[in-house]
Amino acid sequence: MQPLLFGYQRRWFQDKSRFKIGKFARQTGKTFTTTLEIVDDAYAAAVAQKRTRWVILSRGERQAAEAMNEGVKLHAKAYGLVFDEVKPYDWVGENGSYRALEVELPYGSKITALPANPDTARGFSANVFLDEFAFHKDSGAIWKALFPVISAGWKLRVTSTPNGKSGKFYELDTADDDTWSRHVVDIYQAVADGLPRDIEELRAGIADDDAWAQEYELQYLDEASAWLSYELISAVEDANAGDPDGYQGGPCYVGRDIGRRNDLHVIWVWELIGDVLWCREIIEQKREKFHVQDMAFDEVMRKYNVARACFDQTGMGETIVEAAQRRYGERIEGVLFNNSSKLIMATEGKQRFEDRTVRIPEGNVTLRSDLHKLRKVSSATGAPRFVAERDEDHADRTWAAFLGIHAATTPQMEYGYIPVHRAPSKFEETGSERDDGAPYRLGSMRRSRGIY
Incomplete structure (x- = not known):
């Protein structure tokens, strides 16, 4: 049989x-x-x-x-x-x-x-x-x-x-x-x-x-030094996160980690629903020219009601932050990456994961690995610092997520916003609700979630 x-x-x-x-x-x-x-x-x-x-x-x-x-x-x-x-x-x-x-x-x-x-x-x-x-x-x-x-x-x-x-x-x-x-x-x-x-x-x-070792060679990766354990990551995964079609028109907070040759350029969009930040979109680019990166960010600003966006201002980010501030004003904030600012952002991010007040794409192996690879170590002087080992992209997705969470910790700014024409959110097509009180419907995703 x-x-x-x-x-x-x-x-x-x-x-x-x-x-x-x-x-x-x-x-x-x-x-x-x-x-x-x-x-x-x-x-x-x-x-x-x-x-x-x-x-x-x-x-x-x-x-x-x-x-x-x-x-x-x-x-x-x-x-x-x-x-x-x-x-x-x-x-x-x-x-x-x-x-x-x-x-x-x-x-x-x-x-x-x-x-x-x-x-x-x-x-x-x-x-x-x-x-x-x-x-x-x-x-x-x-x-x-x-x-x-x-x-x-x-x-x-x-x-x-x-x-x-x-x-x-x-x-x-x-x-x-x-x-x-x-x-x-x-x-x-x-x-x-x-x-x-x-x-x-x-x-x-x-x-x-790391992802290969765990997903295909069945090795249990050490959780002792991981800033975000796999248990924390799994707890906030949701099948409806990472899908732009789920956007409900609420205030959004954006993190933008700058990279060009060796590192990724990542734009992470969070939408605030109740007290939960829902990942709406993650845009990744590698070795793209800066004007192409800016075009991707401009499209985000057009599609979403962005209350605030935090950029990695370190190094090449200086010019990009200044240009974005000229276009969008005080909604754009530059963050200089150093041990102190990284500790603040990483702590804010971890708190959100522990409180389960974020939702991230489900089943995305590359994203899970990126979030897990961040380690907190002590320098020779005892000062904490964060490293992402054994990878070329240095946890760029994670820092983009943390930058967006950091943007959400600041008060929402009042400004004129004209939403683009959009079809009703998939969550608005039903009267059922999620556990955070927002409209909710399970269904097949209409585009790939999380990685583009």
């Missing part, structure tokens, strides 16, 4: 251990294979005229939908299991409601997919699949809520790519015990087992040693 599987997928599928954990390289089919096992279990139950129950807990609504539609639904049809269409409904828990997707199979077997949180984790008595568990927000709390539920004999499947030396997945994967059947599939093992990937092409494409 099952489709042809690569060697590592077959080993995972055939392992019937009650507790099973898999550390897989990115895009090696871990969700596809685990949903196949779930459907196979439902098929075996149907043959025996029994029922089974599975719950898939994903990092968000989009991932839950992918697991259901590109995994469960596909496999169930291949097995010839008759079912109605996937049914969406609002699952109501103690702390709110969550969008769930469910399919009912012969003899009453059910498979449900929904976002993971402590509420949903304790809400079912079922076999459980924790999909990309290292990226779940509040993974420790989810685990505490979940384990009493599955202790009554249910099975547990946990898969993920590493996400730094923190979180419950890291703890489970590195524990010295015999409870778990552990599977490790890095990109080299996957390709050796038949996965059609060009390893050198992948490595050249990601162009980041």
Whole structure:
């Protein structure tokens, strides 16, 4: 019944251990294979005229939908299991409601997919699949809520790519015990087992040693000196961030990190919704002429209601800041980068991440790596300084983000603003709301988020 599987997928599928954990390289089919096992279990139950129950807990609504539609639904049809269409409904828990997707199979077997949180984790008595568990927000709390539920004999499947030396997945994967059947599939093992990937092409494409080590070689990167841990970064990722079409016309704060030859030129646009800064757009340029960079910034000023913009004024930034101030007046502020100003901006940025009052694009490997690479070290005199090691761009995206956050710490200025004509924001097309009170709708992005 099952489709042809690569060697590592077959080993995972055939392992019937009650507790099973898999550390897989990115895009090696871990969700596809685990949903196949779930459907196979439902098929075996149907043959025996029994029922089974599975719950898939994903990092968000989009991932839950992918697991259901590109995994469960596909496999169930291949097995010839008759079912109605996937049914969406609002699952109501103690702390709110969550969008769930469910399919009912012969003899009453059910498979449900929904976002993971402590509420949903304790809400079912079922076999459980924790999909990309290292990226779940509040993974420790989810685990505490979940384990009493599955202790009554249910099975547990946990898969993920590493996400730094923190979180419950890291703890489970590195524990010295015999409870778990552990599977490790890095990109080299996957390709050796038949996965059609060009390893050198992948490595050249990601162009980041840390990201490659973690996403494809499955190394846990050290969190001890990272200014922003992967746990902090994951906690503020959102599927709707980084999409200019989501702009609601509110005040925006812009950070602009200047670079020409070796460094990136990055423009980061934040929109303030309630007390949350939503990333609306990240523009990156390398080796572009300064007038082209200025054109990109002018377009930002035209598209968005920019209350304030902070530029890196160091070195070549002096002339660029002066020119922008002539065009836009006091809304433009230059920041001279030194140990003191960097500490102020980095502290403001980290506070926002810790308070979860920012939203950044979800699943952007390059951006996550850039945010994580910033380290705080002490000089010979004991003074703090920030470094970004092993990379050519020196965390330019991170400093652009922090410059924008710094711009948002100053009072909003009153000025004449004529908005450009724009289609209604995707968030304005529905009456539903986000947790910060702003209109909200999940949906497919109409352009690439975060990196252009």
